[in-house]
Amino acid sequence: MSTLTYTLSDSATMVRRNLRRMQRYPSLTLMVIGVPVVFLLLFVYVFGGTLGAGLGAPSGGRGEYATYVTPGILLITVAGVAQGTAISVAMDMTEGIVARFRTMSIARVSVLTGHVVGSLIQTMLGLAVVTGVALLVGFRPTANPVEWVAATGLLAAVTFAITWLSVALGMVTKSVETASNLPMPLLLLPFLGSGFVPTDSMPAGLRWFAEYQPFTPVTETLRGLLVGGPIGSSAAQAVAWCAGIALLGYLWARRLYDRDPSR
């Protein structure tokens, strides 16, 4: 077998390990899926009436807002799983089994790809659940099959990028508690963009930040694909952000993993 085959086979082994661990410890998965569902219900039923009226569309109201907010909630889901990833990576690194992996002749990156691919599968599952609930509470997408595929691809790309970053965040600190706090800003970013309200309703400074932060072009592209509306240059920006964050996260994570583990 060649090096590439070994890398793929070792990564597949590690993915199986991570999926089995998720199965044995389901509370983390339930939490990362449950939180965005609660957010969705909160925003649609508690804030939805008022916020929907502010959107200015002729129909207005709760249903309108459910359709508006769903892309934002989908990104909250992605960020939530990222937090779960950072926690499980940090927990894993404190255990002896990873020290064992380091002394074995296996593709070194496979320990990390196992986490990334495992989280990717977990996120896709979470996104499916959240989309299902959104449809039940009034989300009315207008996407055709091609747009659905494109939206799924974009969400997978965002997840891939954010997950590599959170793998690094899970390793940069020694304590599991810190690791669970570090990705917190990721959970806030969809709020400080066009995920929940249009950016032009924000004060000038915040609006400037909202328009230039990575989640906004992603939200706009997602919204354009799912419920129609202008996409423009957002798609290209979204893809560029994903590629950049993924590369940075990957290089950082590898560097941290190659560092001496003790002290």
Add this chain to the structure above:
Amino acid sequence: MTTSTPRPAVAATGLRKSYGDHVVLDGIDLHVAEGTVFALLGPNGAGKTTTVQILSTLIRADGGDVRVVGHDLSREPDRVRAGIGVTGQFSAVDNLLTGAENLKLMADLRHLGRAAGRRRTAELLEQFGLVDAAGKPAVTFSGGMRRRLDLAMTLVGEPRLIFLDEPTTGLDPRSRRAMWDIIRDLVAGGVTIFLTTQYLDEADQLADRIAVLDRGRLVAEGTAEELKRRVPGGHLQLRFADPTGLAAAARVLGEVRRDDEALTLRVPSDGSVRSLRAVLDRLDDIQVEVESLSVHTPDLDDVFLTLTGHDTEEKVPA
């Protein structure tokens, strides 16, 4: 490198490692012949675990020339990894996976293939008495079972050199003996063992050669017999009912250490029945009753006291 001995499993010269100002390994030389058991003996904080971590490619040395299973440690770490197995002091099993799944994981990572992997897993579960626990998550295992699973996982890839970092620390006496038997079986199968331990009797039981590590330096090296000859710690401890008996006994026994408070005498002895009888005969002659007697054989404390001038309890400055 010597030419008379077989190819060394470990050959290290001038191995050093420090964390900031704290020197953990201060230039140590190690030579372990293939097919032998080598014990690195020392108290907590002596640098034993650091040595194993470096030799097993887990952490990098600051200096030194090291070859493990014939490959240079810094240039070909992956070739080294392919030939070694490590069972550390802290268990390296996946707690959420079952016994069988842990072994299967190792088989997959060693690229054994489906059928061979399943066969090896079944074999090792049987050999290590884990058949009943095969379907239970490792988190439910007892200390002894966990240690056995850990070692079984190390053996999946049939390594030529196995590092055992304090393999019996924290085990009850029965599990400890079981672990010793397993280690002896491995050696009989031609595997080289690099063992670290705090217990002199463990090194004595298992090792062909013992090196004593203290504060990052090797202070002695040799067979168990050679080391013990350098350690005159063996003695008899005699306790008497009253000061008169103590004084009388002290007069006839000659060179003794006397404690008037505790009414005890410490008599140098190699622990043999003959030396014991000689002491008791002399006390019988003067009709002094001994209230209690204990035989003390040299232990790690004695080794340390003799070789380093301080005992094992003394803390290494951090």
